[in-house]
Amino acid sequence: MIDQTATALLEEGDPAADARAFRRALGQFSTGITVVTTRSDDRLYGMAANSFSAVSLDPPLVLWSIRKESRSAAAFLGSGHFGINVLADHQMELSALFGRPQPEQFDQVHWTASAHGDPLLDGVLAHFECVTETVVDGGDHHILVGRVQRFARYEGAPLLFTQGQYSVAEGHPDLALAAHLPATATGDRSEESLFTSLLQATDHHMSALFQNHRNRLGVTLATGRVLNRLSRGSCTRDVLEHDTFLGENAVDDALSALVEKDQVRRNQDGIWALTDDGRRVRSALRRSAERFTEQQLRGISHEDLATTERVLATLLGRGDSG
Amino acid sequence: MIDQTATALLEEGDPAADARAFRRALGQFSTGITVVTTRSDDRLYGMAANSFSAVSLDPPLVLWSIRKESRSAAAFLGSGHFGINVLADHQMELSALFGRPQPEQFDQVHWTASAHGDPLLDGVLAHFECVTETVVDGGDHHILVGRVQRFARYEGAPLLFTQGQYSVAEGHPDLALAAHLPATATGDRSEESLFTSLLQATDHHMSALFQNHRNRLGVTLATGRVLNRLSRGSCTRDVLEHDTFLGENAVDDALSALVEKDQVRRNQDGIWALTDDGRRVRSALRRSAERFTEQQLRGISHEDLATTERVLATLLGRGDSG
Numbered sequence: 186m187i188d189q190t191a192t193a194l195l196e197e198g199d200p201a202a203d204a205r206a207f208r209r210a211l212g213q214f215s216t217g218i219t220v221v222t223t224r225s226d227d228r229l230y231g232m233a234a235n236s237f238s239a240v241s242l243d244p245p246l247v248l249w250s251i252r253k254e255s256r257s258a259a260a261f262l263g264s265g266h267f268g269i270n271v272l273a274d275h276q277m278e279l280s281a282l283f284g285r286p287q288p289e290q291f292d293q294v295h296w297t298a299s300a301h302g303d304p305l306l307d308g309v310l311a312h313f314e315c316v317t318e319t320v321v322d323g324g325d326h327h328i329l330v331g332r333v334q335r336f337a338r339y340e341g342a343p344l345l346f347t348q349g350q351y352s353v354a355e356g357h358p359d360l361a362l363a364a365h366l367p368a369t370a371t372g373d374r375s376e377e378s379l380f381t382s383l384l385q386a387t388d389h390h391m392s393a394l395f396q397n398h399r400n401r402l403g404v405t406l407a408t409g410r411v412l413n414r415l416s417r418g419s420c421t422r423d424v425l426e427h428d429t430f431l432g433e434n435a436v437d438d439a440l441s442a443l444v445e446k447d448q449v450r451r452n453q454d455g456i457w458a459l460t461d462d463g464r465r466v467r468s469a470l471r472r473s474a475e476r477f478t479e480q481q482l483r484g485i486s487h488e489d490l491a492t493t494e495r496v497l498a499t500l501l502g503r504g505d506s507g
Numbered sequence: 508m509i510d511q512t513a514t515a516l517l518e519e520g521d522p523a524a525d526a527r528a529f530r531r532a533l534g535q536f537s538t539g540i541t542v543v544t545t546r547s548d549d550r551l552y553g554m555a556a557n558s559f560s561a562v563s564l565d566p567p568l569v570l571w572s573i574r575k576e577s578r579s580a581a582a583f584l585g586s587g588h589f590g591i592n593v594l595a596d597h598q599m600e601l602s603a604l605f606g607r608p609q610p611e612q613f614d615q616v617h618w619t620a621s622a623h624g625d626p627l628l629d630g631v632l633a634h635f636e637c638v639t640e641t642v643v644d645g646g647d648h649h650i651l652v653g654r655v656q657r658f659a660r661y662e663g664a665p666l667l668f669t670q671g672q673y674s675v676a677e678g679h680p681d682l683a684l685a686a687h688l689p690a691t692a693t694g695d696r697s698e699e700s701l702f703t704s705l706l707q708a709t710d711h712h713m714s715a716l717f718q719n720h721r722n723r724l725g726v727t728l729a730t731g732r733v734l735n736r737l738s739r740g741s742c743t744r745d746v747l748e749h750d751t752f753l754g755e756n757a758v759d760d761a762l763s764a765l766v767e768k769d770q771v772r773r774n775q776d777g778i779w780a781l782t783d784d785g786r787r788v789r790s791a792l793r794r795s796a797e798r799f800t801e802q803q804l805r806g807i808s809h810e811d812l813a814t815t816e817r818v819l820a821t822l823l824g825r826g827d828s829g
Contacts, residue, residue, distance in 0.1 A: 187600045189617050189630035197634075197659035200567035210660040211561040211569070213593045213633035215667050215676060217537040238560045239533040240572050241646025245522035247533070248570075248650070250562050271535045274715075277679070278509045295511050308511035311535035312519075321643050323652065324563025328570070330645065337519035338532040340722055342715060343669055345537050347676040353711055354537060354669040355677045357599070357752050378800040380816060381713055387819040388710040389675055391703055393596075393664060394825075400662055430679050478700040481825060485818055492811050493818040494702060497709040503716075503803060 193400070205438055212435075215347040218272045220283045220309075221249055223257075224302035225264035229291045230257045231304060233283040235346050236326075237269060245333040247313060250326040256286055258327065262320060267331060268303035269313040273341040274353045277430065279306065280344065284426075284433055299335070312337040349407050349435030355385055391481065398477045404470060407431050407439035412459070412467040415449060419458035515722070527760055534757070537669040540594045542605045542631075543571055545579075546624035547586035551613045552579045553626060555605040557668050558648075559591060567655040569635060572648040578608055580649065584642060589653060590625035591635040595663040596675045599752065601628065602666065606755055621657070634659040671729050671757030677707055713803065720799045726792060729753050729761035734781065734789040737771060741780035 200207035216235040223230050232255070240246040247269065251258050261267060272280055282290055295307040299314040315331030322328075345352045399409060410429040414420070420428070426436045440457065443449040448463035459467065482490065522529035538557040545552050554577070562568040569591065573580050583589060594602055604612055617629040621636040637653030644650075667674045721731060732751040736742070742750070748758045762779065765771040770785035781789065804812060 187604065187616055188597045189601070189628065190597070192595065192630055192632075193662040195660045195662055197657065200655045200658050201565070204564045204567075206660070207567055207655070207658050208561075208564060210633045210635070210658040213539070213660060213665065214541065214559055214561070215537065215539040215665045216560075217535070219536065236560050236562070237536050238538075238558050238570070238572070239530075239536070240558070240650060241648045242526045242530060243523070244646045245526075245529055246646045246648075248560070248645075250560070273514065274679075275510045275512070279511070282509065294509055306511065308514055310514075311532045313532070319643070321641070321650075321652070323570075324566045324568045326563045326568075328562060328643075328650075328652075330643070330650070333522045333529070335519065336522050336529050336532040338517045338528070338535060340515040340517055340719075342718065343535065343537045345667070345669075345676055347665055347667075351679045352676040353679055354667055354674040355710065355714060357596075357673045357675055378796070380800070380804070380812070381717065383816060383819045383823070384706070384710045384713065387823045388677065388706045390823050391706065392677060395703065396664065397662075474700070478702070481822065482702070485821060489814050489818050490702070492814045494705060496807055496811050496815040497705045499807060500803065501705070501709045501712050503712075 205441070208434055209349070209438065212347075212349050215345055215352075217343050218280050218346050219249070220270045220272065220279065220306060221251075221261070221267055222270065222296075222304040222306075223261050223264045223267045224298070224304070225260035228260070229304055230260045231283045231290055232257055232286075233280050237271075240330065245336075246318060246330055247315065247333060248328055248330045250323055250328050252326055254325070261329065262317075262327065264301075264303075264317075266299075266301040266303060266314075266316045267329070268299050268301075268305050269311075269315065269331075270306040270309045271311040272344040273308065273310050273339075274344045276308065276344055277351050280351070281427060308339075310339055310341050310343060346432060349432055349438070350410075351430045351432070355389060394481065395474075395477065398474075402470060402473060405439065405442075407435045408442055409470065411436070411439045411443060412448065412463060412470065415457060415459045415463070416467045419452075419456045421455055422457060425457060527763070530756055531671070531760065534669075534671050537667055537674075539665050540602050540668055541571070542592045542594065542601065542628060543573075543583070543589055544592065544618075544626040544628075545583050545586045545589045546620070546626070547582035550582070551626055552582045553605045553612055554579055554608075555602045559593075562652065567658075568640060568652055569637065569655060570650055570652045572645055572650050574648055576647070583651065584639075584649065586623075586625075586639075588621075588623040588625060588636075588638045589651070590621050590623075590627050591633075591637065591653075592628040592631045593633040594666040595630065595632050595661075596666045598630065598666055599673050602673070603749060630661075632661055632663050632665055668754060671754055671760070672732075673752045673754070677711060716803065717796075717799065720796075724792065724795060727761065727764075729757045730764055731792065733758070733761045733765060734770065734785060734792065737779060737781045737785070738789045741774075741778045743777055744779060747779060 196206050218235050219237045221234050234249050236250040238248050296304040305312045313333045314335040315333050318332045319330040320327050414428050451457050518528050540557050541559045543556050556571050558572040560570050618626040627634045635655045636657040637655050640654045641652040642649050736750050773779050
């Protein structure tokens with residue numbers, strides 16, 4: 186039977202009435218992350234974008250959107266061509282570098298020029314070299330439809346943007362375990378070991394339980410991370426964005442929500458800090474998380490836990506050579 | 508420093524010359540999965556789509572693309588409105604149900620009607636109720652830009668489509684471990700336990716190593732899964748798609764690649780089976796995977812491994828209550 190287990194409604198409404206809540210709802214659709222680049226009037230432009238979408242195979246078309254108010258919009262519309270770079274899982278720094286306009290961004294990275302002179306970044310998962318086919322009005326954005334002239338695909342795993350945070354993909358745990366069920370394992374086995382499948386399924390299961398626990402406390406992943414980071418010391422918004430692995434919008438939304446609850450404040454130098462209330466809430470959350478973990482681990486002996494941690498740490502330290 | 512570790516080029520070219528390779532390159536950009544629905548002339552239509560993209564906050568706009576040749580295209584263009592359902596991680600069956608035209612799809616699922624009568628499915632992560640703002644020509648697809656009138660956001664984690672397969676998201680392992688580094692953990696700790704973070708990081712690390720191993724053998728995830736599934740018995744293409752958790756295109760591409768290498772064949776009844784060559788290759792892959800796993804687990808005692816597996820299985824069996 187189709188699984189449609191009811192899930193709790195978190196918020197709903199008219200997007201024109203609450204843009205921030207609408208953005209959170211849009212964030213339920215996960216995406217990869219690209220850096221889109223162009224060369225215009227002998228200058229280079231690049232920006233992180235997750236609005237990329239495959240459109241057509243024949244002719245080969247893709248699209249992405251740029252804010253009309255973006256400082257680079259004129260360059261992207263004017264040049265008539267662009268390059269798409271699909272980021273790999275270890276490239277959060279690259280995403281951050283192109284997340285906002287910064288001088289000399291291209292001096293800090295390795296790239297080669299496409300036939301049109303658009304920067305193609307090294308170490309990414311895919312390149313698409315495009316000429317602009319159409320520009321469509323998209324409200325506060327322009328939608329750029331590009332015709333792909335060249336593509337390249339590289340080895341690696343993707344960087345994801347999921348519910349406002351950077352994340353990585355794991356094979357679906359149902360498949361991992363299904364391959365080891367007695368009913369299907371007629372003397373034969375999955376390609377991956379039972380150990381790996383068990384690791385994957387347990388990881389996903391525990392993450393999901395912890396997320397439910399956090400939701401019940403009225404904390405989002407983003408506000409939880411911001412409180413955690415600030416409990417280690419005050420910092421600027423940019424440092425906060427970097428250290429929490431949250432996207433630009435998620436950090437701003439979390440800060441706004443926490444300011445409304447009087448749990449964080451910004452001083453004159455633009456440094457963010459916890460208020461007394463914020464410190465109290467953060468401590469309560471930590472105690473609750475500890476109780477939750479104790480509950481999950483109950484009945485497992487200290488020795489067994491220590492053994493398990495030692496085995497996991499050993500595996501984590503092993504490289505590609507075997 | 509920015510991580511741009513060079514990665515192996517897998518393929519490149521002119522998309523007009525090799526549509527299948529181009530599609531594999533497009534698959535490097537990960538997406539969530541939606542089911543888009545409409546009511547037109549008192550009939551209901553629904554189809555799985557991963558071309559969804561957020562466009563604009565003010566006005567609130569989103570877009571997605573439909574194949575011009577799709578049997579539902581006229582209905583979606585004619586009705587002037589549609590509903591977007593963003594699927595949760597446990598809803599692969601829902602994705603499969605709407606992956607291809609089937610009679611009475613909506614009799615098999617729970618839904619409520621939007622103000623326009625478009626089906627909004629139960630148990631999903633988000634709903635967007637839209638009126639069609641513009642339809643743009645997109646080569647072999649129509650691009651539908653919709654204005655969002657209502658949104659709703661629900662608790663849950665997303666179903667992903669990544670490099671041709673269903674997957675789930677995990678928090679970025681760099682963050683999980685960074686929170687526990689001595690330099691930052693000044694007497695304070697991450698919200699999640701060290702145990703959970705270690706589990707997450709080890710899981711991701713081992714998956715990445717296994718993927719590299721598979722690549723070096725010249726096997727893709729998709730061809731590996733198809734060979735595995737067929738080694739358990741012959742089956743139809745639809746069963747293959749279901750059991751391998753691969754998308755429609757990934758299954759077709761894998762079958763074509765394996766037919767070219769004479770490792771699978773289809774009989775008159777449309778049943779797919781391994782050839783003698785396919786059986787040999789599959790056995791060699793399995794032995795190689797076993798050697799790889801042995802290498803990874805070397806030096807860890809049987810007792811420690813057994814303890815670790817027992818602890819993981821215990822955790823996996825625990826529910827939300829603690």
